[in-house]
Amino acid sequence: MTDVLVHSAQQTADLLDFPSLMACLATAAGELAAGAIAAPERQVVPMPQGGVMLSMPAAASDLCIHKLVNVVPGNRTRKLPTIHGVVTAYDGASGQALFVLDGPTVTxxxxxxxxxxxxxxxxxxxxxxxxxxxxxxxxxxxxxxxxxxxxxxxxxxxxxxxxxxxxxxxxxxxxxxxxxxxxxxxxxxxxxxxxxxxxxxxxxxxxxxxxxxxxxxxxxxxxxxxxxxxxxxxxxxxxxxxxxxxxxxxxxxxxxxxxxxxxxxxxxxxxxxxxxxxxxxxxxxxxxxxxxxxxxxxxxx
Structure with a gap:
């Protein structure tokens, strides 16, 4: 298995400048409407103490992703962020893992x-x-x-x-x-x-x-x-x-x-x-x- 690059929150933000991101989103909006991107309704799994785990996959011919995000409101009392998670990207043809982005930053x-x-x-x-x-x-x-x-x-x-x-x-x-x-x-x-x-x-x-x-x-x-x-x-x-x-x-x-x-x-x-x-x-x-x-x-x- 090849090494998978894992990007921090700041590194993720640096990769997602807004003009470039908007262009990619506009393209994806057209593809989603045309059925070229599969993005099923997110799965919500209860966690202990009122938290939820959100599973959100999407697939296109070139790239597939899986966003897994945990939302834990009780983390406020722990002085921790309420949202943790990652977005993992995979090659669309082979399914090979390519890189990981910080989930809250992507969102x-x-x-x-x-x-x-x-x-x-x-x-x-x-x-x-x-x-x-x-x-x-x-x-x-x-x-x-x-x-x-x-x-x-x-x-x-x-x-x-x-x-x-x-x-x-x-x-x-x-x-x-x-x-x-x-x-x-x-x-x-x-x-x-x-x-x-x-x-x-x-x-x-x-x-x-x-x-x-x-x-x-x-x-x-x-x-x-x-x-x-x-x-x-x-x-x-x-x-x-x-x-x-x-x-x-x-x-x-x-x-x-x-x-x-x-x-x-x-x-x-x-x-x-x-x-x-x-x-x-x-x-x-x-x-x-x-x-x-x-x-x-x-x-x-």
Whole structure:
């Protein structure tokens, strides 16, 4: 057996620059829609003390991956990260193991990159001001992506409390962003990203053309970040239709008409009507981890 390269969190991040990752994700979105990538629904295995093990494989002709992630909420009391895991990449023809990436880093960066594809696809022009609702790990990854792609961007941060929002701003002062802490979404924000694990909506403003709403945090049926009224008055797009039907709590609880929901791949291929309010909901899937592995493979020497 040949040696398998194992990459640390920082090494994984270095292999996944956002422009390259976005290009790989756009390609993967088209392949997933065409059936060229197999990415079955993730398997959830209970662990002791309330943790879960998530198994997410995906396969294409050139590359296969298996992401195995353990989520243990009780780790907060142990002063350990709540998420641990790896993404292992295999040759598509032989099945030979090639390299291993840090799982939480892959997840954070490909999730943020999907949102960045949303910004590029669903806004008529580059944004001048964006609001982030949430101050946790997902918000960290999205701030890094915005800094890489839109240096100088005005970003309003809304947290559960003013102190949390201000702490986030202080923690990210090193980024080339005009960060401000607030308690409400600025009226002139062209995009709002919800990045929480809330069980009740954190955004419920009236839908309007020119303001894109990107929902990221609600990844289980019992979670919801965006109010039903906002969803019902918007054209809804999702990153993965199959996964959204089972996991997008916002849409499930709003009794969304799935026949009216469109996909990111359709927007990438055919464009969107910018005169219509748009909500883009992402839930993630293993195809995006495969795209990240492809991005990394292109840079591994």
């Amino acid at each position: 954070a960066r490909r999730t943020a990159a999907i949102s960045m594809l949303g910004l590029a696809s669903f806004l008529a022009a580059a944004p001048q001001r964006i609001a982030l609702i949430g101050t946790g790990a997902q918000a960290d990854g999205h701030a890094e992506a915005l800094a890489a792609l839109y240096p100088g961007l005005d970003v309003a941060v809304i947290g559960r409390s003013p102190d949390k929002a201000q702490a986030f701003v202080s923690r990210h002062r090193h980024l080339p962003l005009a960060l401000t802490a607030g308690t409400a979404v600025p009226d002139d924000a062209q995009a709002v990203m919800t990045l929480t694990t809330s069980s009740t909506p954190v955004y419920g403003e009236a839908a309007r053309p020119g303001r894109l709403v990107i929902g990221v945090g609600a990844f289980k049926p019992d979670l919801a970040e965006i109010a039903p009224a906002t969803l019902h008055a918007s054209q809804v797009y999702v990153d993965d239709l199959h996964g959204a039907r089972h996991e997008a709590g916002d849409l499930i609880q709003a009794h969304t008409d799935w026949d009216q929901v469109k996909t990111l791949s359709s927007a990438l291929a055919g464009g969107v009507p910018f005169d219509t309010p748009i909500v883009f909901k992402s839930v993630g899937c293993a195809a995006w981890d495969l795209a990240a592995a492809r991005c990394a493979q292109s840079k591994i020497k």
